Amino acid sequence: MNIFLCDDDCLVTKQLSEYLNEYFSDRKMDTIKIFTFNTAFSLLSSSVIPDIVFLDIEMPEINGIEIAKKLCSLYPDCIIMIVTSYSEYLDAAMDIHVFRYLDKPINKKRLYSGLDYAIKRLTDISGKITFEIHSKFITLSKKDIICAEAQLRNVNIYTPTEMYTSKKNMIFWKEQLKNPCFFQPHRSYIVNMNHIISFDKTTLYTDNTALAIPISRNTYQSFKTTYLLFMENTR
Structure with a gap:
């Protein structure tokens, strides 16, 4: 599973990366790759196909809503979560069916709940099934x-x-x-x-x-x- 983090604030991507590593480590899911980008251009130029993308909205080159639209066009099954301090973009995010709209600072419990649903959705889309055996997934x-x-x-x-x-x-x-x-x-x-x-x-x-x-x-x-x-x- 490929996860993209895109935010021009390195402190945000650092914290989010730590939360994600903790989440997947606790669930013994070790086939996860996290990619960090600080510009929209670097994200859109990546040759890796993302499964889940966490996007900031206020970016220097292009805002997160426009990036999300491009990602939806390129990767229809990709799950997009907006991470922002700005609530005024909520309607625009809903118009493009963003999976979650997460406020900064990130609430870990809400993030983990969103990830639970995201993984279930990816499992349904991909024709894969995840189950637990002896505390290992x-x-x-x-x-x-x-x-x-x-x-x-x-x-x-x-x-x-x-x-x-x-x-x-x-x-x-x-x-x-x-x-x-x-x-x-x-x-x-x-x-x-x-x-x-x-x-x-x-x-x-x-x-x-x-x-x-x-x-x-x-x-x-x-x-x-x-x-x-x-x-x-x-x-």
Whole structure:
């Protein structure tokens, strides 16, 4: 995840950077890169694609609202948070659907709340899911999930390279894997149809040869229809 900080006041970017490092460190999210800019030109000239941008409004060359408009045009999925001492720009910020409008000095609690929602939104947009295992956060692309398997109170998540045991129950995973490529052939399984290579009336076989997924008698016809239609639409 790439995070941009743009403010001509180095004390503001220093404090914001410290807050961000603390936030992501506490959540054991270590794939974060923070980039600091003190001019609009340097930000807009960057070759890095931002995921979240924190913008000051009163900048020497161009104000933050204009920068935000350019960023929205270049990166439609980018999340923009305005950081300013000036409340009169609030309406203009709302017109371009700025994600948060944060007052200076920065309130850490409000910043962290905004980040919680921002990460959830990025997860939804990117087709990725973040979940916790033993106090560590794991992020997976949904396309890499072969299946979810309920085991007592836990759910095992299988990918081509790993198996993760989540404390979240099957209700949570059904909600997270609401996607046309996922199907629940059995009450204990949710499968990604992209990973199915063959099936019969009792079993789905995946590209992980160690994974054979049962299919209940009551769902076979529904699965067959859904799978064939899915494959037709993805050709």
